[in-house]
Amino acid sequence: MNLSILDIRGCAMLDELPKDIYNITHLKIQREEPLELGPDSDSDVELHLFDGPPTGNIVRNIRDAKRINLNERESIKSLSYECMRKEGWDGEAMLDALQPHQNLQKLCIRHYQGLMFPSWMRSQMDTFLPNIIKIKLFSIYDSEDLPVLGQLPKLEVIVVDNMPKVRRISDEFCGQRNAAGISFPSLKRLTLTNMWELEEWVTAVVAGDGERGTSLFPCLEELCISDCPKLRVRPGIPPSVKTLDLESSVLPLLTGLDGCQMSLKHLSINDLEEWISLPESIRHLSSLETLRIEECESLATLPEWLGDLSSLGSLEIRDCPLIDYLPASIRHLTALKTLDITACSESL
The missing domain is CATH 3.80.10.10 (Ribonuclease Inhibitor)
Structure with missing residues (x-):
């Protein structure tokens, strides 16, 4: 046997080689370097x-x-x-x-x-x-x-x-x-x-x-x-x-x-x-x-009961093109601090 180099790089599924292969004189086996994680790993x-x-x-x-x-x-x-x-x-x-x-x-x-x-x-x-x-x-x-x-x-x-x-x-x-x-x-x-x-x-x-x-x-x-x-x-x-x-x-x-x-x-x-x-x-x-x-x-619409949400402090309505008005009950939202209406009906 004149084999001198055995390249098994890229053979990820190969866990072991036949034991007799190590009896080949001067054989050099090239394989992927195994991952090393030192004791002080990140x-x-x-x-x-x-x-x-x-x-x-x-x-x-x-x-x-x-x-x-x-x-x-x-x-x-x-x-x-x-x-x-x-x-x-x-x-x-x-x-x-x-x-x-x-x-x-x-x-x-x-x-x-x-x-x-x-x-x-x-x-x-x-x-x-x-x-x-x-x-x-x-x-x-x-x-x-x-x-x-x-x-x-x-x-x-x-x-x-x-x-x-x-x-x-x-x-x-x-x-x-x-x-x-x-x-x-x-x-x-x-x-x-x-x-x-x-x-x-x-x-x-x-x-x-x-x-x-x-x-x-x-x-x-x-x-x-x-x-x-x-x-x-x-x-x-x-x-x-x-x-x-x-x-x-x-x-x-x-x-x-x-x-x-x-x-x-x-x-x-x-x-x-x-x-x-x-x-x-x-x-x-x-x-x-x-x-x-x-x-x-x-x-298409926001309900009148929206005014029942007594703790509501922020109401955001975006990209809802069919909504064209706000319910009258919104005036009852006494805690409301932020009202953001974006990209809804042009009539709103």
Whole structure:
């Protein structure tokens, strides 16, 4: 055998070579340099799985993933996984080998191609990531379920964007409740975006008589729902929500405001095409301070009951071309300080 150079650079899926190959005298094996993370790694790290830009931190295979010992890197506080989608590459096994340290506070996963999340995100996640504050999941096309996040004691922010196979967010999302009997004990902000097939989100335990029971999101204050055209919230928006931002979603979401009549302070509605008039449920938001309505092209009139919103301090109406007058009751809005009307009917 006269082989002197074996070039296996670019063979990301090749974990090992035949043992006999090392018996070839003077053989030089050229391979990609494995990623090295020193003991003093930056607190904010982005990893590219399988492939990535030349200057990126690329983890090419499971061997490299195990070598960097990510679960021992206690200095890393923010971690982002960018997964290269290619046929035959086992993203679940790769993320299993890239379990982060318990000190991690922020986690972002993009373009993950596994049917299931790694084992450290499926059960007892509060043991693996007890200090996590923010979790973002982007463009995860194959998984039908969200990881169980309700047990994480410090989790404050969740962003889920573009998971097209998720149809239902049930109480399984919450997992087992803590010693105080609640889930998501610290969650303050939730964003659901581009969830085209999401049909149902369960927000509370329903009692035997059909009445709303214990909220599954007791501390949630800010809720953003965008481009979720099939979504229904059952039994309704969590009563703790103070800020609600709806964009390109469906009207029934605004019929579930009964539970937050006293708490909701800021309501933003953008691009709800099927609207002709404002739903009656808004009328009873006695604590509402700001109302912004934008790009609702079918909205033709504003109701007289608008004057019942006694706490309203700011009213913004933009890009609603059919609205050509304001109701007379607007004079009863004694707390109103800001009135912004832009790109509506020329007669207004």
